[in-house]
Amino acid sequence: MSFAVPYKAGPVFDFPGVFKMKSYKKNTYIAMISSDTVYIVDCSDRNLKKHFTVVRDKQSLELYGNNEFIEWIDPKTLAVGSSTNIFFIIKKESGFQFDMTNIPIKTAILDTFACYGYLGIVHPSGNVEFYDKNAAKINDFKMPRTNGRLSCINFQRPSTLSGIFNGAPFFIFLEKKIIEENDEYIYYYLNETDALLSSYNPYYSSVAYSTPDNTVYCCGINSNFQKRFLVADKGFDNVIHLEWIKCGKVLLVFYESGIVISYSIDIGRFHKIETEIMRNSVSISVDSLDNIIFYSDYSKVQTVYIAEHQNSILMSSYGFADYFNEEKRLTLENLEAPEWLYPLKLVIKKDILNTYLIANENGIAIVENDKVVASKQLTVINAAFVLDFVFVFSSNNEVRIIDLKCKDRSMLHLDYKPKCLSVCEDKLCASCESQFTVFSIGKKDNSFEFYKQKTVKCKDLLKGVYICKDTIVVHSADDVCYEYPSNLILCTNIRSCFQSQNPSGVFMNNTTQIVLAYKHTILRFGAHSCFSDIGTLYTPNVKKFGEISYGKLNYLPFCLSYFSANIPVLKELKDLVEKYLQYESIIEVFATATLVSIDKNRLDQYVKAVNNYPNEFLARMYIRAFELIEPEGRPKLHACNYIPWLIFSQYATDEELNKILDGAPEDLIEIVKGK
Structure with a gap:
């Protein structure tokens, strides 16, 4: 499940007057402008200390006016537009300094966007001009509807231009050939008239948008999201920014007061986070590669790290915390991790205490007892623990099997890049959109043994495949x-x-x-x-x-009750409980299962199934059940003839006996008290 929220304040930058920011999906930089200065921060730097400042001189400002627009044309080229419609080019290879190239625009500019390495300049008329980074004009493009209000224009890969026209969110499917050859294109408008802000989600072909009463909706053009649904109801203050993160699974809604709503598509619910430090932001941008929010209140630029859950691990780009070990709040810095491991992208806990795999696309490391004990640089697409080995899915369809000292032990091949990994004991299942592969492995004298590999191609498109002990x-x-x-x-x-x-x-x-x-x-x-x-x-x-x-919800009582007629499964569940839980917790689980069985009308079945357990255990279980049960449920327990009532005289105190027999019929009281 996707859970991602603003979690911790990061570095503060003395960048006064910043009013516009832009990140780029395929680089680690975020660019921002004030009236006379361009700031570029390298988010791949662990402490965000690496940044570039480009100041325009007085003569440039007098000739061309203040900074007004900013856009990444490609991962290494930035365009900065002035109030007199001159665009200056800044290139990474020149150390992020102004290039001699500039692009003069003759008519008023409404907005800008970038696609396929071209700068798109939108005019109030709905006409769009495209230029390359060398200032050569590529072509003109006409919006499907003109002479109206255009806003929130943005291009998202692979091929969708989105925005709002006269309050209606729109999608234009814009292939590169359409731009270069004026080909026909497909477009779609939502039946909406008062959208103010929008953010397109390319992973689900959907759009989130806000309305004048600050309600936020989501709607789209595929079968999953054709009908609009509510994301955040009115009642908060003004919505100032919308942005999708986590591959389109989480929407962040930013409000003027500093409130942030994090909405998860995976579960259809939101979390409200009140962040005083983000109050009165004038510009917000999210570096989705590194999960960092940048925002400006016009006097300075501040940052907030986003935290996300990977199973029980709460992880951000700089460190992680383990829910099941509250002492485990580790950062890359106190782990003494190599610089190339920032930002963190993957943390997996092994089935033994204090052992973790941490990774990003640059490599992996093994953490034991709060220290990095081994690391290895290699291309990482995905990874998983299997027994005492790490399966690393790498470049060129390689599957590298590495031990806990990061030594290569074997290599396999897979014909695709897996998006989902699932592990059960000695089996690993890797899957992509069209197929899945099950690896069965073994270990002998601490050495890796590969048993078999089976790939299944599916007729249906897949989101994920999960392997269990007895099924897939x-x-x-x-x-x-x-x-x-x-x-x-x-x-x-x-x-x-x-x-x-x-x-x-x-x-x-x-x-x-x-x-x-x-x-x-x-x-x-x-x-x-x-x-x-x-x-x-x-x-x-x-x-x-x-x-x-x-x-928290303990679901084992429901399982015990449901499978009480299936003795092998019931034994398996009991063995599991006894292996992992303390005695009092085991009593609590079985007592709760007794109450669940009453509610599901299977009390007799459950009681008969557990009656072969030791008498002392049964006594403690039923004593606890009587402590937990509501008054109206007591007669049903009293009426169960399969409960071994005689055991209570041996294992229950007088006070416990009184609780058990409260409201019981006289004949049962006589049986329990041995009369």
């Missing part, structure tokens, strides 16, 4: 989850999935609830969740800026 769960692009190879449909309208290791299953967040696929069966629960561990679901909730709490 496929999440298709049409939001259906089914088992492989039986094709048994488990659930529909699925927004996101995540894996459960103990017990081995897959959780599926659909539009209304969370569903567990376990032992070829599904169990439904009420709340959406982010990750699980040892039979407990966790849902993050933001208290305030920098503080996250977690709602």
